Amino acid sequence: MKHYFPKYCEKFRCIANLCPDSCCRDWDVVVDDTSFDFYNTVKGEFGDRLRSLMTIDEDGDRIFIRQGENCPFWNSDMLCDIYINLGENHLCHTCKEFPRITQDYTVFCEHTLSFACPEAARLMLESDFDTGFATDIPQDLQTDYSTTEMNFLLSARKRTFEILSDCKMSLSERLCRLLAFNERVQNMLDDEIFDITAMPTDEYKKQSCGDASFIFDLHKSLDIMSKDWLCELEATADFAKNNTLSNRFDKPLTAYLDYCVRRYYLSAIDSFNVISTIKRMVCAYIVTAYELERLENPTQAKVVKILQGYSKEVEHSYENGELLEDEFIFNPLFSTDNLIGIL
Incomplete structure (x- = not known):
C-alpha cells in the first residue's frame, strides 16, 4: 500500500502546554475499547480516578466526564495526567492520533493534519x-x-x-x-x-x-x-x-x-x-x-x-x-x- 504525506506532517509536534487552544478543551474524548480494557487494569488511586471519570454519552460512546469545558485529566499546568502517569502509549486512540488524519482507500492512504x-x-x-x-x-x-x-x-x-x-x-x-x-x-x-x-x-x-x-x-x-x-x-x-x-x-x-x-x-x-x-x-x-x-x-x-x-x-x-x-x-x-x- 502506498502512503502519501504532505511535508508538514513530518514537521508536526504537539506543543502541549504552549498551545493557545488545547484539544483538551471543549471536546468530549471518546475512550476506545482497547484503552478502556487497559484502564480497568490500572491499580491504585489513579486507576480509581480513571474509572470514576468515564461514562456513556447519549450516542452510546464511552467518554471522559468533562469538568466545565475541560478534559478531567488536563491539569492546572495544562498537561495530561494520563500521559504523566501512564505514558504516551496508553493515551486513548483519539488523543494519541489527533490532529493526524488518515484516509484509507484500501490500496493507498493519504495523510494530513486537522486545521x-x-x-x-x-x-x-x-x-x-x-x-x-x-x-x-x-x-x-x-x-x-x-x-x-x-x-x-x-x-x-x-x-x-x-x-x-x-x-x-x-x-x-x-x-x-x-x-x-x-x-x-x-x-x-x-x-x-x-x-x-x-x-x-x-x-x-x-x-x-x-x-x-x-x-x-x-x-x-x-x-x-x-x-x-x-x-x-x-x-x-x-x-x-x-x-x-x-x-x-x-x-x-x-x-x-x-x-x-x-x-x-x-x-x-x-x-x-x-x-x-x-x-x-x-x-x-x-x-x-x-x-x-x-x-x-x-x-x-x-x-x-x-x-x-x-x-x-x-x-x-x-x-x-x-x-x-x-x-x-x-x-x-x-x-x-x-x-x-x-x-
Missing part, C-alpha cells in the same frame, strides 16, 4: 503548495469500489488543485471556476460517465445575486461549542452586509481550502457527491474571509486563530456535517449558480 489544531494550522499556513497526494491507481487492483471511478475522481481532484493554486486569479475567481468545473464533474458522476479524457472545463457565467446572509444563517444553526465563536459569527454577519471582500487574505485562505480538498474530495467514492466539498469551501471562504476583513492589520497568530477556530467549530461534528450536506443538496440558495453569484 482545528493551532500548531497544525500554523504549519499548513506556512507551507507552500504540496503535491503529496495520489493522482492515479492501477486498474487491476482489488478494491471495494470501481478503480475507474476512483481514477476519474483523482483526475478531477488534480484539476481542482490546479485551479485552486493558480494565484494569477483572485481566490473568489478560483472558487467560481471550481464550482463550475465540479458541477460538471458531478453531472458526469450522476450519469456514471467516468471518462478522464472528457474532463469538463471550468468556464462559467456569473449573474448578480443577493448577499451572503444565508451562509451566515446556516452557520448560526450549527452545533456550536463556544459562545465567543457565536458572538464573533454574528458580528461578522452584520459586517458582511455593508462591506466587500478584498484579496489581501487569499494566501492563508487558499491554504485552508487546499486542506479541505485533501480531507473531503475523495469521500465522493462512497457518497457520489463531489460538489458538496466545493460548496463547503465556499461557505468557509465567505465566513472566514469576512472575519479577517473586519481586522485592519491582523497578526499571523490572529489569522491562524480565525481559520483554526472555524475548523474546530464546524468540522468536528457529525451533526454539522449532516446539516451542511442537507442544505447543499436541497436548499436552492446553495445552488452552484447562486454561490457563483455571491462570490
